Amino acid sequence: MATTLEQQAEQAAESMTDLVERLARAARTAQAVLARMPSPERARALELAAQALRRAAPDVLAANARDIAAGEANGLSPAMLDRLRLDEKRLEGIAQAVADVAALPDPTGDVIDRTVRPNGMVLERVRIPIGVIGIIYESRPNVTADAAALCVRAGNAVLLRGGSEAVHSNRAIHAALVAGLVEGGVPAAAVQLLPTQDRAAVGAMLAAAGLIDMIVPRGGKSLVARVQADARVPVLAHLDGNNHTYIDRSADADMAKAIALNAKLRRTGICGAMETLLIDACYPDPHGLLEPLLAAGCELRGDARAQAIDPRILPATDEDWDTEYLEAILTVGIVDGIDDALAHIARHSSKHTDAIVAEDAAVAERFLSEVDSAIVMLNASSQFADGGEFGLGAEIGIATGRLHARGPVALEGLTTYKWLVRGSGQIRP
Amino acid sequence: MATTLEQQAEQAAESMTDLVERLARAARTAQAVLARMPSPERARALELAAQALRRAAPDVLAANARDIAAGEANGLSPAMLDRLRLDEKRLEGIAQAVADVAALPDPTGDVIDRTVRPNGMVLERVRIPIGVIGIIYESRPNVTADAAALCVRAGNAVLLRGGSEAVHSNRAIHAALVAGLVEGGVPAAAVQLLPTQDRAAVGAMLAAAGLIDMIVPRGGKSLVARVQADARVPVLAHLDGNNHTYIDRSADADMAKAIALNAKLRRTGICGAMETLLIDACYPDPHGLLEPLLAAGCELRGDARAQAIDPRILPATDEDWDTEYLEAILTVGIVDGIDDALAHIARHSSKHTDAIVAEDAAVAERFLSEVDSAIVMLNASSQFADGGEFGLGAEIGIATGRLHARGPVALEGLTTYKWLVRGSGQIRP
Structure with a gap:
């Protein structure tokens, strides 16, 4: 699917900026559907995605073998190859993690607080999904499933941009995941994989203010530093753990x-x-x-x-x-x-x-x-x-910034809130 | 005081970037003191600031008269002149607003949630100040007092950068405010006014990632848009209210x-x-x-x-x-x-x-x-x-972004949290 996107983009001479905009708009439309799905349906779709991942094990492992072979040929370090490598057990771990996220309590819809004003207006702050999340990550293919599952559980659409070393593994995991989600009623555009080979994709994501609501970089210090330095979109990031x-x-x-x-x-x-x-x-x-x-x-x-x-x-x-x-x-x-x-x-x-x-x-x-x-x-x-x-069930990352969320960030950090005001005809004097 | 800073900077050929860094570092040091002050002491200091503002009324009104005269000479629109103009009543309103903020409940120290893990570790998320806040605003001199009071109430230091049309009013309000705060034990560097005339000051603030923790633009659409487009520091902003x-x-x-x-x-x-x-x-x-x-x-x-x-x-x-x-x-x-x-x-x-x-x-x-x-x-x-x-007592602004805080933002939006973990020798298996 990502190949098709890349080919389409090339054929149409579509710039990476235009491609990211098109995908982000499709994600926004899908996210509105996802946000309206009852929470148990989102959970069910994630369970189906976990099952689809298990069924796709042969495909994913074959794809991973291609990445490993290419990595060895390209002289990747043993540590990088280890991060990249999948086997039956690791893949089962990835599928189980998706099922575990399906079982986590969904924070959306929670009422943070409620006030009745002297004029009778009732105010509530209610948790809602953030919207469209961008994940930029490196060689660990498990992030494709982990990050997507957390985003979807809280009603967010996600644009995934993995590392080129893991391109085949990521495509295979993504294809299985989306097949399961679609079976569960989630629009396919809710979880999209961006072209991996073209480095301009990262730049286009970082510039996509208003189209992508938050970017989470997952990877080494240089990746995170680049994202923090260049992003026009809010970033949830951790740099060092000194x-x-x-x-x-x-x-x-x-x-x-x-x-x-x-x-x-x-x-x-x-x-x-x-x-x-x-x-x-x-x-x-x-x-x-x-x-x-x-x-x-x-x-x-x-x-x-x-x-x-x-x-x-x-x-x-x-x-x-x-x-x-x-x-x-x-x-x-x-x-x-x-x-x-x-x-x-x-x-x-x-x-x-x-x-x-x-x-x-x-x-x-x-x-x-x-x-x-x-x-x-x-x-x-x-x-x-x-x-x-910390008992959060999973994490999208550990944030060392000061705003929005700090420390281990899980589902709550993938939500925001809106104010609901219920009146009975109040006008402001 | 601001004049002195400008003169100092000029004499030392200090760049605006260096100046902002120096002031932000001083603010950081002052903020650590402020964060450790018991909340009633911070409230008391703000009450003293309100009193100092009332006592300084003749100075502030004289300074405002200079700004109005300059504004008329420079052909400011009647609407801008109205926003700029202070009188006894408006100034009393500003002082009273500071006293009102002093009386607001302080969210810092609040425990958001508490978990006991199966291994006995006790986890709490506790509200703390954000740190150093930058406020960039236009012709309303009341923002100098309003924004500073809210920041200080929640234990934050603040760097204020007002509009050049209000320079004398802002300096007089700032001087009175700081005199009252210092009387109450708050370090003077907790509330600083940046040079108004040099437009490079805004650019230096926007670039001060790691030195300033959050910037709040208060003003028209073009100001907010510029801040959002250029900031390397997280921004809490609202654009239109369509x-x-x-x-x-x-x-x-x-x-x-x-x-x-x-x-x-x-x-x-x-x-x-x-x-x-x-x-x-x-x-x-x-x-x-x-x-x-x-x-x-x-x-x-x-x-x-x-x-x-x-x-x-x-x-x-x-x-x-x-x-x-x-x-x-x-x-x-x-x-x-x-x-x-x-x-x-x-x-x-x-x-x-x-x-x-x-x-x-x-x-x-x-x-x-x-x-x-x-x-x-x-x-x-x-x-x-x-x-x-909405019953928040005051607001630093109405946020239309999606992260950290949305809608009317008051003291809670000027805080973040940290995780406190209390163990009894736990090590991770």
Whole structure:
């Protein structure tokens, strides 16, 4: 289908801007239908989409094999190939995730608040879909299904623009998904895949103010930075997860050890991983805290006071304090208590997830109150920064901006609201 | 103070970008102090600001007289001069509005929701200030006090950039306001006035991503359009209020007459004024509906069927259906029932405020559900589209975008939230 679009566009010498406008207008029309569908019907359509995905497993895996072969020929890194690769189990996971989203409670129609004015007018704020969402993503083909399912569950149409490495996988997943949705009564134009090969498609999406209501970039730092820099459409994005954990002098030593190890090393490549460990200069056993990390093969880089703890700790450069490693490297700083920790975090945090380990309740509450990040944690591993772990069922992303939604964003973040005013003939004096 | 800044900048050959960055950083530091002030102290500081404004009345009125004299010399329109002009009564209104904002309940610290996870972690979403807000406005000097008061009440710092016609008035109001706030313990840098004469200041604000968290343009269409087109910072804006009122066949005739007259003519210059009246072709007495508007001197422009109702109705051009007149002109269209009305509104509404007058409950609910505007009204005048009338106490503006906040935006719209996670040593399996 995407090929056809590309061919059509080429034949008609249609610019990418015109194509995106045409697709976005079709999406808008489809979205109006989707918004009027009763919520259980939208859920049912998503269940059918999950079933269609399962039925299409042979096609999807064959398509994925083509992408993998091309990726190997093009010298993709092992990490990228791993992100790209699908197998029976991963594909079942993707289909199950769509079924799980179908089962999530739908926030649209919820009444946020209700007021009766002295003149008798009744005001309600009611949740509604945002409208047309654009998703720009890279090599993980699961995003095609995940993002589409979340958008559709909340009544939004979606324009998907995946990475060229995953083009065949994305087309196969998209085709199955749409077949199921259409069977359930959702217009096909509610979920559209944009041409992948032409980079101008991204530019046209970013410029489509009024046609696309929100863009969610899913991918590496350079993609997100480009989207944030160029978009004329509101963006829900997260840049770095340069996450700090501060070990207060009052911390329980075993807890501190377990949390530091887990926050850094459980999975180093996720955005909730700890990247800087701050230790109170009065913490009694800093070596006991760092030893398990060193023993597990984590590279430590520290300031002078941290380096004095263990000779294996390398010197940290200025840059290290602002780096999201996403691997087994950790910057370690010694700070003079909570004030110094708060100042360091204010200066260096990317405002994703910052944590404190402390038994002193006053210190803990001060940290929770004064750290200005999307997620602030007490006595827990920052690796919990995840929509699923937060009980949201799924997430479209973790937002580090300040408006609309922050932290893990799921269905509620894919809605907006309108004011309904019910009167009985009131006129304004 | 603003003069000093301008002079400083000139002497130091500081670019406007550098100046805005410096002021925004100072605002950020002040905001952290403001956010930590207990809410009653912020309220008290705003009360002191209101008192300081009252005491400064002679200075403010003298400064305003200079602006008026310059405006007359520069040939400002009578409407612009009226917006610019202050007198004892208007100034008292401005001071009282600041005191009223001080008395509003502060949303920061409110817990939006709370979840206990199966592993025992307690999650809360807590409202916090957005941070540093930029306000770009035109000739109304009251915005200096109104906008600053709302921002400060919710713990935000604010950078104000007013119009050059109001420069002396704005400086005098700003000076009084800050004197009162500082007396109440608010750092002076929490409310700053940017250089007015240099147009580059607006560009520098719009480009200040990461330094300014949100920009609110307050002014005419061209200002708002420029801000929306150029901003790299999230914008909370409203463009047109091209508002429709649809009179269904089931409408009560007296109610319809009263609402149409009020929605159009109570005040024609506000964004909640009706600009297009749609009448169901089956409505029994269209002439009775339009006669009071014509009698009151309203110019009516209609389609062929509307023109057939009364010879005084002029033909409507294509453009009329998309025009926010803000004066005593109204476009009148005849539609074939609710479906046609919905289609017309979907095509032409600016998504500010659209209303229906109907007794048929099914038709009314369909209108409320399907019209996708920020405010949708039943049996009430669209002139109620206002934060004060909605019980919000005040408004920073009426947002017609889809993200963050829609419709009248007051204190809640000037906040965001963060996730607080309280654990007891949880690590992620």
